[in-house]
Structure formats: C-alpha cells, structure tokens
C-alpha cells in the first residue's frame with residue numbers, strides 16, 4: 001500500500017507542494033490537466049531544477065495572466081465543482097478565514113489565496129495526491145516561521161491568522177527562520193491530505209520529492225520533502241473490523257456507511273444475518289488501514305448501537321495502478337489501469353469524468369460510459 005510522509009520541517013506552500021509532487025515522479029501533465037479543467041484563464045506550470053540551501057530541489061512556477069480578480073468562497077466553490085479534494089482544501093480556507101475575521105464562510109472574500117496562482121496550487125496539488133492514491137499520508141510537525149509579513153490585510157504576525165487557525169490541533173513549531181514558512185494554502189493542503197501527523201512512519205522509501213520555495217534564504221533549505229514508499233511497520237496493513245447489530249433503525253445504515261468512508265475506511269458493507277433466538281440482524285464489516293483505524297473505530301461506536309467491535313489483520317493484495325486518458329468529442333476522460341506482473345489486466349474509465357463529459361456533450365451517461373470503456377480496451 002502506497003505510503004507518503006511529508007517533511008514540513010521548513011514549512012509548506014502550494015507551489016512547494018507542487019514541486020515535491022513533480023520531484024516524486026508525478027507527471028506535471030497530470031497537474032496541468034487538472035488546472036486546465038477548472039481555470040477560467042490560461043495558467044501554465046513551468047518546472048525548474050534549482051538548489052535551496054545547497055539541496056537539489058524542484059521548483060514549479062505557476063505562470064498566470066495579470067488579473068487582480070478577488071474571489072469569494074462562492075466563486076471558488078463554483079469553479080471547483082466536482083473537484084472534491086481541492087474543494088475540501090478551499091473549504092478549510094474559507095472556514096478559517098471566516099473564523100479569524102468573524103464572518104460566515106459564505107461571506108468570505110479571499111485576497112491572495114483567491115488569485116489564480118493559489119487556486120492552481122490547490123487544484124494541482126489535489127490532482128497530484130489523487131494520482132498517487134496513497135493509503136496513508138503522514139505529515140511531520142509543521143514549521144510556521146516567525147516575525148511579520150505584509151499582505152493584502154496589512155501587516156500580519158507570523159504564523160498569519162489563517163495559518164494559525166488552519167493548523168489548530170496539529171503539531172507545529174516556529175522553525176528555522178524569522179519568516180513565513182507555512183502559507184494558508186500550504187496549511188489547507190496539508191490538513192486536507194493528512195491521514196496522520198508525526199515523524200516518518202516505518203516505511204520503505206522508494207522516491208523522495210524535494211519541492212522548492214521561491215526564496216533561498218541563508219541558513220536553511222526552503223523546501224518541503226515528500227517521501228513515497230510502502231509502510232512496513234508492525235500492524236501497518238489493513239484491518240477488518242466487524243460487529244453484529246440487531247437494534248439499529250435500518251434507515252440509518254446508509255449514513256453509517258458514508259460516515260465510515262469519510263472517516264477513512266477503504267470499504268464498508270452490511271451482511272444480513274440471523275442471530276440467536278432467530279433474530280434478524282446485520283454484520284457491519286469495515287476494511288481500514290491501521291493508520292486510520294482509530295478514527296473509524298470511533299465512528300462505529302458513535303454512529304451505531306454496538307458496544308463491541310472485533311478486528312483482525314487481513315492480507316490485501318492490490319494491483320499496481322496508474323492513470324491514462326481517452327478522448328470523446330473533445331472531452332478528456334481519465335482511465336485507471338491496473339497491472340498484474342507488469343501486464344495491464346484492467347482498464348476502467350473514471351465515472352466522474354464520464355458523467356461530466358456526458359453533461360457537456362448532452363449524451364446519456366450510459367452511452368458515454370460504453371464508448372469510454374470500448375476506447376479503454378486498447379490499453380489491455
């Protein structure tokens with residue numbers, strides 16, 4: 001199972017995370033394609049290999065047209081419709097901005113973070129993590145910096161109010177330099193993708209991406225590092241949690257399954273059973289990685305009537321997967337490929353892309369799905 005550790009001990013910003021993803025092997029085209037799908041104006045990513053504090057690093061420049069268009073959370077929400085991970089990050093930004101300024105999120109007028117380059121950062125980073133499909137993302141304590149900055153709001157203390165609000169409840173520290181080390185988009189992205197917080201987990205590291213910030217201050221390397229590999233710690237594999245429930249209103253179960261998936265379960269299902277005394281009931285089964293088990297256990301106890309939960313480690317063999325694309329009448333549709341021993345054995349169009357394309361083309365989803373599936377067969 002792919003594991004990610006993010007070393008944020010020198011902070012993080014949106015473009016630094018873009019650089020770390022590209023440095024870790026995510027094709028820049030994946031990020032560019034996601035940005036092209038949402039941006040109202042042309043935004044171009046440009047990759048440059050640089051040095052920061054003597055370390056080789058990947059810098060991703062986000063080239064945008066001059067536009068000082070201020071956006072509200074409503075504007076951004078409309079723009080990012082259907083791009084769930086990016087929406088979740090921006091929702092965190094809106095809630096934090098609202099909290100620090102005493103307004104409701106819906107009334108939030110973004111400043112710098114509402115500019116196209118910040119939106120591109122969020123959309124690109126979200127697409128990069130979706131591409132990785134990691135089963136766990138652990139984030140180190142985050143360096144926030146110190147001192148003050150000049151922003152649209154005027155002079156702000158570091159950590160800026162939005163950053164301080166976004167990072168409430170997660171490990172942070174001032175870090176190596178009297179400057180802003182973690183920006184609001186950086187904080188929003190870290191807290192959206194993280195499944196756990198702490199030092200590097202036991203893992204076999206395969207690739208390390210080093211994302212460069214724009215500045216190269218003396219005394220510390222202005223980078224964020226992304227470690228990609230496989231968790232190897234004891235009990236790091238998936239767990240199967242189960243319980244038998246005979247006294248929960250059956251209408252509640254769909255909400256329970258949804259809550260479990262939101263809490264990090266990789267799958268959850270119900271099996272009808274007959275219990276002692278011939279009583280009809282359900283077995284709730286939940287598949288979850290060890291890193292997310294605590295949150296999922298809490299959700300089971302909170303959302304169901306059970307007071308007991310059995311669990312067992314399970315072996316899970318997942319095929320290597322990657323993404324490619326097909327095109328139908330100008331609509332690009334992502335296709336997930338699964339390989340067994342290097343051979344593609346499965347090629348499935350992404351349903352959300354098919355549904356979006358069907359809407360754009362005014363065609364039945366079933367037709368577009370059938371055509372995309374037929375086109376995908378060429379990868380087998």
Ligand SMILES: O=C([S-])c1cc(C(=O)S)c[n+]([C@@H]2O[C@H](COP(=O)(O)O)[C@@H](O)[C@H]2O)c1
Nearest residue numbers: 110111112113118151160161162183184185
């Ligand atoms: O754009 C907004 S709403 C904004 C809010 C705040 C607050 O702390 S409140 C701070 N900033 C500063 O703008 C720059 C750019 O941030 P990015 O996340 O887009 O890199 C940065 O210095 C923020 O501290 C913006």
Ligand code: NI
Nearest residue numbers: 097101153162
């Ligand atoms: Ni603000």
